[in-house]
Amino acid sequence: MRARPVILIPFIWLGLFFLAPLLIVVRLAFSESAQARPPYRPVFSWSDGFATWIDKIQAFGLDNFELLLSEPLYGDALLSSVRLAALGTALVLVLAYPIAYAIAKAPRDKRLFLLTLIVVPFWTSFLIRIYAWIALLKPEGLINHMLMQMGWIRAPLPLFGNDLAIVIGIAYSYLPFMVLPLYATLEKLDWSLEEAARDLGATRMRAFWRVTFPQTHRGIIAGILLVFVPALGEFIIPDLLGGSDTLMIGKVLWSEFFNNRDWPLAAAIAVALLIAMAVPLAILRNVETEGTR
Amino acid sequence: MRMSRFNIVSLVFGIAFLYLPILLVVIYSFNASKLVTVWGGFSGQWYRALLSNKPLLDAAWVSFRIALVSATGAAILGTLAALALRRYRRFRGRGLFAFMLYAPLVLPEIMTGLSLLLLFVALGWDRGFWTVTLAHMAFTIAFVALVVDARLADLDPSYEEAARDLGATPLSAFMRVTLPMIAPAIIAGFLLAFTLSLDDLVIASFTSGPGATTLPMRLYGQMRLGVTPEINAASTVMIVSVTLIVIIVSWLSKRRPA
Amino acid sequence: MPLVSIEHVSKSFGTVRAVDDVSLTIGEGEFFALLGPSGCGKTTLMRMIAGFGAPDQGRILLQGRDLAGVPPHNRPVNMMFQSYALFPHLNVFDNVAFGLREEGVAKADIFARVEEALRLVQMQGFARRKPDALSGGQKQRVALARAVVKRPKLLLLDEPLAALDRRLREETQEELKRLQQTLGIAFLVVTHDQDEAMMMADRIAVMEKGCVLQIGAPATLYEEPKSRAVAKFIGDANVFDPEIRARIDDRALVHIGVANFEVTAPPGAFALGLRPEKIRVLEQERADPDLITLDATIDHILYRGDVTDLRVITNGLPLRVSMLNATRHKALRLSRGDAIRIAFDPADVMVLSV
Numbered sequence: 001m002r003a004r005p006v007i008l009i010p011f012i013w014l015g016l017f018f019l020a021p022l023l024i025v026v027r028l029a030f031s032e033s034a035q036a037r038p039p040y041r042p043v044f045s046w047s048d049g050f051a052t053w054i055d056k057i058q059a060f061g062l063d064n065f066e067l068l069l070s071e072p073l074y075g076d077a078l079l080s081s082v083r084l085a086a087l088g089t090a091l092v093l094v095l096a097y098p099i100a101y102a103i104a105k106a107p108r109d110k111r112l113f114l115l116t117l118i119v120v121p122f123w124t125s126f127l128i129r130i131y132a133w134i135a136l137l138k139p140e141g142l143i144n145h146m147l148m149q150m151g152w153i154r155a156p157l158p159l160f161g162n163d164l165a166i167v168i169g170i171a172y173s174y175l176p177f178m179v180l181p182l183y184a185t186l187e188k189l190d191w192s193l194e195e196a197a198r199d200l201g202a203t204r205m206r207a208f209w210r211v212t213f214p215q216t217h218r219g220i221i222a223g224i225l226l227v228f229v230p231a232l233g234e235f236i237i238p239d240l241l242g243g244s245d246t247l248m249i250g251k252v253l254w255s256e257f258f259n260n261r262d263w264p265l266a267a268a269i270a271v272a273l274l275i276a277m278a279v280p281l282a283i284l285r286n287v288e289t290e291g292t293r
Numbered sequence: 294m295r296m297s298r299f300n301i302v303s304l305v306f307g308i309a310f311l312y313l314p315i316l317l318v319v320i321y322s323f324n325a326s327k328l329v330t331v332w333g334g335f336s337g338q339w340y341r342a343l344l345s346n347k348p349l350l351d352a353a354w355v356s357f358r359i360a361l362v363s364a365t366g367a368a369i370l371g372t373l374a375a376l377a378l379r380r381y382r383r384f385r386g387r388g389l390f391a392f393m394l395y396a397p398l399v400l401p402e403i404m405t406g407l408s409l410l411l412l413f414v415a416l417g418w419d420r421g422f423w424t425v426t427l428a429h430m431a432f433t434i435a436f437v438a439l440v441v442d443a444r445l446a447d448l449d450p451s452y453e454e455a456a457r458d459l460g461a462t463p464l465s466a467f468m469r470v471t472l473p474m475i476a477p478a479i480i481a482g483f484l485l486a487f488t489l490s491l492d493d494l495v496i497a498s499f500t501s502g503p504g505a506t507t508l509p510m511r512l513y514g515q516m517r518l519g520v521t522p523e524i525n526a527a528s529t530v531m532i533v534s535v536t537l538i539v540i541i542v543s544w545l546s547k548r549r550p551a
Numbered sequence: 552m553p554l555v556s557i558e559h560v561s562k563s564f565g566t567v568r569a570v571d572d573v574s575l576t577i578g579e580g581e582f583f584a585l586l587g588p589s590g591c592g593k594t595t596l597m598r599m600i601a602g603f604g605a606p607d608q609g610r611i612l613l614q615g616r617d618l619a620g621v622p623p624h625n626r627p628v629n630m631m632f633q634s635y636a637l638f639p640h641l642n643v644f645d646n647v648a649f650g651l652r653e654e655g656v657a658k659a660d661i662f663a664r665v666e667e668a669l670r671l672v673q674m675q676g677f678a679r680r681k682p683d684a685l686s687g688g689q690k691q692r693v694a695l696a697r698a699v700v701k702r703p704k705l706l707l708l709d710e711p712l713a714a715l716d717r718r719l720r721e722e723t724q725e726e727l728k729r730l731q732q733t734l735g736i737a738f739l740v741v742t743h744d745q746d747e748a749m750m751m752a753d754r755i756a757v758m759e760k761g762c763v764l765q766i767g768a769p770a771t772l773y774e775e776p777k778s779r780a781v782a783k784f785i786g787d788a789n790v791f792d793p794e795i796r797a798r799i800d801d802r803a804l805v806h807i808g809v810a811n812f813e814v815t816a817p818p819g820a821f822a823l824g825l826r827p828e829k830i831r832v833l834e835q836e837r838a839d840p841d842l843i844t845l846d847a848t849i850d851h852i853l854y855r856g857d858v859t860d861l862r863v864i865t866n867g868l869p870l871r872v873s874m875l876n877a878t879r880h881k882a883l884r885l886s887r888g889d890a891i892r893i894a895f896d897p898a899d900v901m902v903l904s905v
Contacts, residue, residue: 007384010374010434014393017431021408024415095310098303105300114304116543121311123539125492127509127516128528132314135321135520142317175311226399233401235495240516250403257407257499267411270404281399451636457623458601458630459650459701466624469649473640 028267029064064268074269077247078276084163084238084248085231088170092178092227093220095171100182100219104189115183122176130169130240137165137241161243169237174230178223185219186212225280233273249273315532322525339526349527352511356491359422359507363429364487370430371437371486372479378438379445397435405432406499413500420502428500429490436489437482444478477545484538491531552615554579554737555600555705560609561761562595569595571761572609577705577739582731584740584748587758587784593741596758597707600739601630613704624653629703633710635694637682643669643693644678650701668700669693671730688719695727699734708740712747724750745785749773757781773826778904782824789825789870790903808868810843812897824901827860827873833892842894849889854882861885863893 068074103114121129136142139156147153159165189212197207231237235250242248249269257266322340326333343349374394378387397405409428410420418424452474456466494509501507508531515524553576562570570592577583585593598604600611602623611618618626629650637646647665656664669675672692682690691711698706711727712720728751731738742748748755749769756766757780765772765781776782779790793805803816805823814823833844847870851862859882861872872893876882885891 004377004381006373007377007381007390010370010377010394011386011390013370013434014374014390017409017412017427018393018397021412024411025404025408028411095307098299099307102300102303102307105297106304117308118311120536120539121315123488124315124532124535125509125528127492127494127512128318128531129315131512131516131520131524131528132318134516135317136314138520172310172314175307179307229399230401233403235401235403236513250401253403253407263411266407270407273401273404277399277401449634449636451632451634452638454601454603454623455630455632455636455638455697456649457603458626458628459697460624460653461649462622462624465653470638474638 025267025270028264029271030062031064031264031267064264065272067265068268068272073247074249074252074272077249077252078272080247081232081234081249082276084166085170085228085234087163088167088174088231089178089224089228091167091171092174093224096175096178096182096223099175100179100186103179103183104186111187115180118179119176126173127236129173130236133165133169133172133241134160137168160241161246163242163246165241166238166246166248169241170227170231170234173237174227177226177230181222181226182216182219185216189215221283225283229277229280232277249276318525319529319532322522322529324522324525327522339522340530342523343526343530346523348506349508349511352506352508355422355505356508359426359429359497359505360487360490363426363433363490364483366426366430367433367437367486368479368483371434371482372441372475374434375438375441375445379442394438395435397432398439402432402493402495403499406496409496410499420500421505424500424502425497425505425507428496429486429493432493432496433486433489436485437479440482440485441475441478444475448474481542481545484542488535488538491535553577554581554614555739556610556612556615557596557600558610558612560596560599560606560611562592562599562604562607568761570599570606573758573761573763574609575756575763575766577737580735580737582728582738582740582751582753584742584752584755585758586742586745586748586755589743591758592761593758594709597630597709597739597741600705601628601707602626627704628707629698629701629705630707631694631698631709631711633713635682635690635714637685637690637693637697639682641681642678643674643680643682643685646682646693647697647700649697654701664700665696668696671699671733672696687714687716688723691715691723695730699730699736703736705737705739708738710742711740712742712744720747727751749785757784759784774901776824776901776903779822779824782901782903787827787871787873788901789827789830791823791825791868792905793821793823808845809866810845812843812900814897814900814902816902820905822903822905824903825895825899826901827871828858828875829899830870830872830893830895832861832872832874833894839894842896844892844894847891847893849885849887849891852882852885852887859885863891865893 099118103111103118106114134141137160138144139158139160141160143159144153144156148156159168193211193215194207197211198204202210233250234248235254238246238248238251239254242251249272253266253269253273256262256269323335323337324331324333325336325338374390377384378391378394381387384390406428409424409431413420413424413427448471452470453466456470457463461469492509493507494513497507497510498513501510508527512524512527515521555577557573557575560570560573561568573592573596585596587593595604599606600618602618602621605619613627638649641649644665647668648661651661651664665678666675669678672695674689674692674696677685677689677693682693685693691714695711698708708727712723715723724747727738731751740748740751752769754766754768755772757764757772759780764784765777767775772781772785776785776788782788782790791807793807795803796806796811797804801815801817802813804811804813807823831842845865847863847865849861850864850869853860853862857876859874859876861874863870863872870893874881
């Protein structure tokens with residue numbers, strides 16, 4: 001058979017613009033840092049020749065990773081990212097489940113419309129959607145303004161520039177990512193099972209928790225990972241909604257790169273983030289292969 | 294089937310949560326007052342200000358051109374990639390191919406941006422319009438492939454076989470039968486790539502250079518300084534254009550051939 | 552020279568032998584049917600003739616020319632797909648004209664030939680319609696027009712009537728047969744429906760598990776099936792494993808139930824078949840002495856209007872009997888548990904390979 005351009009062209013593209021950059025990041029993570037531009041000195045270079053390569057492999061630069069481990073800032077940033085992403089994911093789940101459930105229970109001809117309604121905001125600019133919350137959450141923002149006008153509070157609530165704002169931001173921007181997989185599993189459910197449970201004497205609540213909810217675990221896991229993984233590396237949300245003391249790994253990477261111009265360290269952070277992501281992604285893969293069986 | 298009160302409340306709450314913040318941005322873009330919380334009457338002055346904001350308009354023009362070129366490239370490559378995966382169930386490196394294609398869907402943008410920048414530096418390419426365009430192609434191809442693949446998956450192979458049986462060469466059968474049938478999906482993928490490119494801040498920040506500041510980069514710079522009605526006006530323009538695109542896409546996907 | 556010769560063709564998918572050493576010929580202008588249950592390899596065989604998939608072994612010849620390596624678009628063979636595969640983005644006219652345009656036929660000729668093809672299937676008024684706006688029967692006609700417009704030497708029809716409801720199917724069977732005679736093109740139909748094959752085809756190849764069991768005219772297959780499988784697949788049959796009491800050359804004295812009679816059979820083991828309608832239910836009349844007469848008890852009655860199917864037991868042996876309701880009250884007189892007398896002619900007994 002012919003060597004097919006249909007395969008070859010995208011294959012070469014992906015190799016050049018996905019695989020090669022990723023390998024460069026990994027390689028750079030093991031380089032020594034320098035302040036020149038480009039601000040890094042590669043460990044390997046073609047002009048060195050093979051013998052010096054071996055020397056260099058023996059002296060392989062783990063400096064960046066040592067720094068990551070020794071400097072508490074980075075460990076804290078990673079832990080804080082995991083914590084905020086987890087909190088945000090939990091909030092998304094609580095918000096998304098009733099929505100997905102309601103759509104699945106809606107009349108068949110209205111479901112697609114409702115689903116589109118949930119997804120449409122995802123199309124509008126991420127930046128603008130986060131920006132919208134600045135105006136809402138700020139001390140002089142709309143929520144505090146209204147609450148004070150109504151006399152419910154005297155001083156503005158601390159809604160902005162802290163972890164709460166980040167969690168709200170994550171919940172808001174990733175809601176469709178949770179609604180879609182939950183809806184997909186709920187929609188396939190056999191509702192007569194819930195009716196059977198009620199027929200056997202369960203209340204509506206008990207029927208839901210004992211029969212419906214356990215059957216949707218696959219959608220829940222898929223949704224959690226679809227929200228958690230990208231939230232982990234989030235930059236815009238902590239940067240615009242978080243405070244100056246907010247730590248998230250994406251923000252740290254950004255500032256190492258743009259402010260400190262320490263490219264190798266930024267690359268090392270990227271590799272650490274990649275490893276942190278690999279765990280939940282492996283779980284997702286297992287869930288998905290289980291689903292196809 | 295009648296919906297329970299709880300379900301209706303959930304839906305109303307959810308939709309309000311999603312739309313109210315965006316709606317407020319739009320409303321306050323018509324605010325005569327410069328303060329974000331005080332309604333000072335209706336005014337179109339911020340839109341007029343927008344028209345004389347040259348850096349912002351330049352950035353919008355740059356973003357539009359980048360989105361147009363990168364979405365075109367992504368539509369072509371993404372379609373090819375989807376065809377490769379769908380048509381050829383076995384070839385060397387198929388697993389790697391699929392992984393490389395779809396991994397950017399979950400990769401944080403900050404990683405995509407950093408890694409592509411390092412590639413451009415390693416290749417010695419000057420950063421600017423073309424590097425952003427290539428970077429946007431790289432991260433939007435996956436979305437195009439996803440949309441086109443879904444269409445290919447429920448395309449009956451008999452159509453192409455019938456064309457072959459009626460005397461069409463493989464190329465002719467593809468051009469005359471398969472392509473017209475998957476065209477709505479390709480256009481939907483193109484528009485998706487277009488909006489993603491228009492919207493991207495992180496990847497563009499890494500891969501852009503002097504003279505290629507995109508609209509999100511410009512807006513982001515202003516947003517960090519605070520909330521202004523002018524940003525609201527610019528945001529509203531973007532929201533309206535994206536909404537139009539979404540309407541076109543949903544219309545296109547509705548009239549997909551049976 | 553036959554139109555199509557299939558010579559020892561085999562095709563495997565993984566470990567499954569979909570088509571196993573099949574040989575058959577189709578004559579010019581013949582209406583030929585491949586009949587068998589789903590998964591018997593009939594569709595695979597047809598697709599190989601169209602050029603979708605090459606045989607692992609064997610040859611397919613069209614008018615003496617080996618088709619190996621000829622791509623589907625260069626074969627003078629057209630196919631009507633089971634799903635019809637009408638291009639949804641093209642209207643009826645453009646669908647029918649598709650093949651002519653590929654061939655580079657002049658514009659004026661295309662118009663005339665498409666019109667003619669549509670007239671042939673009585674779809675003249677529908678040229679501007681999109682396939683979505685057609686009923687199932689109309690789609691089937693358009694698919695047929697599209698397949699015949701190129702005047703192929705052989706038309707392949709994959710389950711052409713499967714998507715139609717029963718009434719329409721019966722009408723269309725007749726129409727297809729008439730169309731085939733008008734056009735004089737050889738038709739090869741793949742079907743799992745034995746009635747359909749019997750009513751339309753000049754000859755039928757019965758397939759099972761990739762192999763051809765028997766090829767013959769419908770009446771031959773019904774009245775002279777060679778094997779137990781064919782006897783059971785075509786029509787209904789009582790099949791017995793007889794006790795052989797004596798054998799002289801190719802004559803054998805066999806015993807089933809309480810009856811003894813002679814049959815002509817090749818050496819080796821064989822089975823016997825008897826069609827339910829060949830068994831008579833005797834009323835008062837005296838049986839013909841040549842017939843074998845048996846006492847039986849009615850176990851079950853299935854009344855079908857024109858005939859009544861009886862399940863009877865004679866000396867522990869269950870039998871199916873099909874009785875023509877030739878007079879008005881015949882079926883009404885019978886009820887479950889009745890003792891009746893039945894008779895059959897040993898000449899009607901079919902000798903089958905096991």
